[in-house]
Amino acid sequence: MILAACVARPVRRVLASANMRRVWGGGIRTGRAWIVRTGLGLAVLSLLGGCAAGLAPPGPAPRPRPRPGYERRVDELASVDASALAGRRIAIDPGHGGVFRGAVGVNGLTEAEVNLGVALFLRGLLEARGAQVFLTRSDDRDFLSPADSSLRSDLAERTRLANAFHPDLFLSIHHNADAGGAHDVNAIQTYYKLGDEGPSLDAAQQVHRYLVRNLGIEAQRVLPGNYFVLRNCESPAILTESSYITNPDVESKLALAAKQRLEAEALFLGLARTFARRVPRIAAFAAALSRGGRPDTVFRDLAGPILSARIEGAFDRAELTLDGRDLGGQRTGAELEWDPGLLTPGPHEAVLRVRLAGAGAAPERRLRFVLARSPARFEVDLESARDGLDSGVTAVGIRVLDAFGMPVSDSTAIRLHELEPGRVLPGDTLVTSSGGVAWAYLRLGAGGVRAPAGPGRRGSQSGGLVRAAIEGGASQARCPPAQLDLAGAGGARDPELWRGFALLMPEGVPLARAPGTLEPDRRIPWLNRDGFAELRRDAQGRLLLPSLPGYRPWGDDSMPPPRLAAIGSGALFGRRIVIDPDGGGEDPGGSGRNGTRAAALNLDVARALAAMLEAAGAEARLTRGGDLALSDVERVQISESFRADRFLRIGHRAERPRFGHYFSSAAGRSWAQRTAGELGRMGLPVPPDVEDAQYPLQQTSCPALYVSPARVDDPVSEERLLAPGTLRAEAYALLLGLLREWAPGTEWPTDSVEVRDPGGHPLAGVSVTLGGSLVLETDARGRVRFARTEPGPLEVRALDRRISRRVVLLDSERGAVLIGSGSP
Numbered sequence: 001m002i003l004a005a006c007v008a009r010p011v012r013r014v015l016a017s018a019n020m021r022r023v024w025g026g027g028i029r030t031g032r033a034w035i036v037r038t039g040l041g042l043a044v045l046s047l048l049g050g051c052a053a054g055l056a057p058p059g060p061a062p063r064p065r066p067r068p069g070y071e072r073r074v075d076e077l078a079s080v081d082a083s084a085l086a087g088r089r090i091a092i093d094p095g096h097g098g099v100f101r102g103a104v105g106v107n108g109l110t111e112a113e114v115n116l117g118v119a120l121f122l123r124g125l126l127e128a129r130g131a132q133v134f135l136t137r138s139d140d141r142d143f144l145s146p147a148d149s150s151l152r153s154d155l156a157e158r159t160r161l162a163n164a165f166h167p168d169l170f171l172s173i174h175h176n177a178d179a180g181g182a183h184d185v186n187a188i189q190t191y192y193k194l195g196d197e198g199p200s201l202d203a204a205q206q207v208h209r210y211l212v213r214n215l216g217i218e219a220q221r222v223l224p225g226n227y228f229v230l231r232n233c234e235s236p237a238i239l240t241e242s243s244y245i246t247n248p249d250v251e252s253k254l255a256l257a258a259k260q261r262l263e264a265e266a267l268f269l270g271l272a273r274t275f276a277r278r279v280p281r282i283a284a285f286a287a288a289l290s291r292g293g294r295p296d297t298v299f300r301d302l303a304g305p306i307l308s309a310r311i312e313g314a315f316d317r318a319e320l321t322l323d324g325r326d327l328g329g330q331r332t333g334a335e336l337e338w339d340p341g342l343l344t345p346g347p348h349e350a351v352l353r354v355r356l357a358g359a360g361a362a363p364e365r366r367l368r369f370v371l372a373r374s375p376a377r378f379e380v381d382l383e384s385a386r387d388g389l390d391s392g393v394t395a396v397g398i399r400v401l402d403a404f405g406m407p408v409s410d411s412t413a414i415r416l417h418e419l420e421p422g423r424v425l426p427g428d429t430l431v432t433s434s435g436g437v438a439w440a441y442l443r444l445g446a447g448g449v450r451a452p453a454g455p456g457r458r459g460s461q462s463g464g465l466v467r468a469a470i471e472g473g474a475s476q477a478r479c480p481p482a483q484l485d486l487a488g489a490g491g492a493r494d495p496e497l498w499r500g501f502a503l504l505m506p507e508g509v510p511l512a513r514a515p516g517t518l519e520p521d522r523r524i525p526w527l528n529r530d531g532f533a534e535l536r537r538d539a540q541g542r543l544l545l546p547s548l549p550g551y552r553p554w555g556d557d558s559m560p561p562p563r564l565a566a567i568g569s570g571a572l573f574g575r576r577i578v579i580d581p582d583g584g585g586e587d588p589g590g591s592g593r594n595g596t597r598a599a600a601l602n603l604d605v606a607r608a609l610a611a612m613l614e615a616a617g618a619e620a621r622l623t624r625g626g627d628l629a630l631s632d633v634e635r636v637q638i639s640e641s642f643r644a645d646r647f648l649r650i651g652h653r654a655e656r657p658r659f660g661h662y663f664s665s666a667a668g669r670s671w672a673q674r675t676a677g678e679l680g681r682m683g684l685p686v687p688p689d690v691e692d693a694q695y696p697l698q699q700t701s702c703p704a705l706y707v708s709p710a711r712v713d714d715p716v717s718e719e720r721l722l723a724p725g726t727l728r729a730e731a732y733a734l735l736l737g738l739l740r741e742w743a744p745g746t747e748w749p750t751d752s753v754e755v756r757d758p759g760g761h762p763l764a765g766v767s768v769t770l771g772g773s774l775v776l777e778t779d780a781r782g783r784v785r786f787a788r789t790e791p792g793p794l795e796v797r798a799l800d801r802r803i804s805r806r807v808v809l810l811d812s813e814r815g816a817v818l819i820g821s822g823s824p
Contacts, residue, residue, distance in 0.1 A: 067186070086130030088131045090131055093158055109245060122264040134161075134167065169274070171238055181246075186244045186247045199362065201222075203274045206271075226636055274360075277359050303343065308336065309336040320352050322350045373404070375412055377401050392500075394442060398437065400412050400433045416468055423445055435518060435521075437522075465484070505554040524548065549614055549617050565771075568739040573618070580648065582652075584627055612732065612774055612775075646741065648707065651706060655708075694706060726779070751786055751787070774786075795807075803818070
């Protein structure tokens with residue numbers, strides 16, 4: 001027994017040693033299995049005798065280790081026609097370098113040095129066949145400067161250098177790492193530029209096939225990629241992750257120059273095959289004033305230019321999109337032509353894609369042009385203007401239109417001059433259009449005497465002619481002056497209508513440039529961009545104030561002028577947020593013991609958050625609006641087409657709760673930290689923030705975050721998630737986290753409201769509306785927590801079949817209690 005114990009202790013130390021874990025990658029169980037398979041293991045077990053029964057039972061058999069690959073090249077270099085490489089311009093980007101080491105193997109081999117080694121071998125192979133090769137780096141360096149030491153600036157410089165070379169193809173060389181820290185993972189992943197299903201995908205497929213054949217690694221995928229260097233490269237572009245350097249078996253191979261050369265040879269074969277394909281070429285692509293006219297990029301006073309192209313080589317498909325919409329055209333042999341018809345003024349972009357099925361696609365061509373239109377006439381709502389003059393100051397909207405009746409996007413100075421002095425004030429004023437509309441604020445002067453209004457007829461005015469003309473410039477000839485009879489027909493004053501400027505509080509200034517009030521896409525009919533409002537009154541003379549995204553009423557003041565406060569100081573105005581509810585369709589995203597699907601919880605939180613974001617003035621888009629199956633690629637494509645500022649994935653998976661962000665995203669990490677603080681303030685569990693390599697987190701061009709506050713498969717968490725108030729509290733905390741992204745240092749005091757029945761018992765599940773815009777829900781204690789994200793009196797309303805109460809809280813009031821008095 002003593003001898004057995006003496007042997008057992010050093011064996012345990014060996015099994016638990018860091019070296020054993022590092023070499024075998026499977027921890028103590030894997031090390032024990034190795035010892036058992038050897039003669040040493042048999043001897044030790046015999047020596048231990050009866051003590052063997054005291055050892056921990058053996059764990060499950062370890063899974064087979066993946067093949068490291070890199071054994072030998074299968075294809076001869078002469079098996080491809082490399083003559084097509086002559087004259088081709090190929091940019092090679094050895095990933096990382098300098099301070100950016102990339103992934104690091106368990107024995108210290110860095111991705112940066114392997115990437116460079118493969119790239120140098122590949123350059124030699126390509127140049128020997130006549131290709132022109134540009135390396136973004138040929139030594140161990142980065143592209144940082146004293147002014148900017150961020151990874152983004154390093155990537156931007158690499159892309160700038162590659163674009164300046166005008167390559168036929170861009171290749172970025174990388175080697176992967178497992179985000180979870182495992183050392184028994186190995187795979188080939190080849191990425192092509194997201195959205196380029198033509199030459200980028202064609203090149204990725206060819207290169208990928210030769211990597212798989214010649215490296216001999218079993219797991220492999222071709223994926224669309226939205227990495228910085230891919231999406232900002234102007235040429236077809238691919239990125240290779242040929243193997244996992246964090247696998248010690250692979251690391252030992254990649255440390256050898258011969259194996260780096262083997263990978264370079266596999267890449268060479270794929271590139272040679274890519275350029276050997278007989279693909280069509282877009283020889284010409286232009287816009288002209290008319291058929292056969294001189295090409296140009298700026299067109300004046302034209303409905304739209306004629307677009308034409310000439311293709312060299314056989315092709316069976318040509319697609320042209322103009323500003324994102326498909327445009328049908330006609331083909332005559334190798335000549336293509338499109339007539340877009342009437343277009344709006346301003347910039348436009350056409351994209352042409354040509355393909356021969358079975359061979360490949362030509363690199364897409366982009367054509368940008370501008371339509372500039374001169375003002376041709378004015379248009380004004382005269383009846384509205386006359387009615388407004390009857391009641392005091394009115395806002396007169398003057399639309400500036402071109403010859404086709406479309407708003408003129410360029411700003412235009414317009415002089416308004418009264419033809420009969422004293423009728424309308426001011427008698428002479430200069431206004432400027434924006435988005436095709438100029439606003440003037442006028443009122444009746446002393447000379448504008450109203451004739452009495454008789455029964456059944458409107459009053460009349462003895463004058464009120466105003467002349468509108470463009471202020472100077474040659475365009476005045478194209479747009480003759482207009483005479484506006486602002487008061488000639490008069491109009492009975494509408495006592496139910498109030499006109500004037502809404503005020504932004506606490507400053508007390510006109511509420512200007514609110515979301516939805518800017519032309520030409522004005523969506524708020526009762527408020528213009530300068531803050532001038534037209535509001536109805538109720539029978540008691542109180543203003544009926546519609547909801548305004550991004551603002552809440554300043555308390556419950558219903559007397560003119562209307563006063564509003566910007567939610568969160570307007571931090572979310574114009575921000576575009578994509579919300580991605582995890583799971584959907586056949587993917588439950590995790591399941592609870594009582595049948596709760598995390599996908600449904602995620603969608604509920606996402607819907608609530610989207611409503612809160614829109615109430616705060618942001619634009620929100622859900623990747624899925626129902627229980628639909630959606631691939632990760634589709635989720636990224638939705639984010640990119642929406643031009644999102646932030647991408648937020650919401651989950652409640654059957655795994656450890658966490659904030660997940662991509663390892664190189666400093667913005668994602670800080671967002672996670674801010675949101676964690678808001679979850680804590682709202683009394684919710686705060687998961688840790690960790691590096692996460694989920695596809696959407698690494699592929700969105702904006703900062704991305706995965707939030708999983710609780711796991712659905714835990715019975716306690718499942719019960720809490722289904723309890724009243726929890727999901728809306730999560731959504732509200734996520735809203736605060738997003739507000740913090742653009743207002744990081746603002747102090748927002750925490751507050752709460754309790755809702756009770758007449759007997760003083762807490763009411764759970766009651767909807768509580770803050771400031772008429774944000775809807776929360778009471779928890780089991782009848783409480784909701786929130787933050788005072790703007791100063792001033794705040795209206796709080798509790799509405800439920802059991803209670804209907806409203807209170808206006810002053811800045812100094814905290815922890816209000818609302819006692820019900822019966823049915824609403």
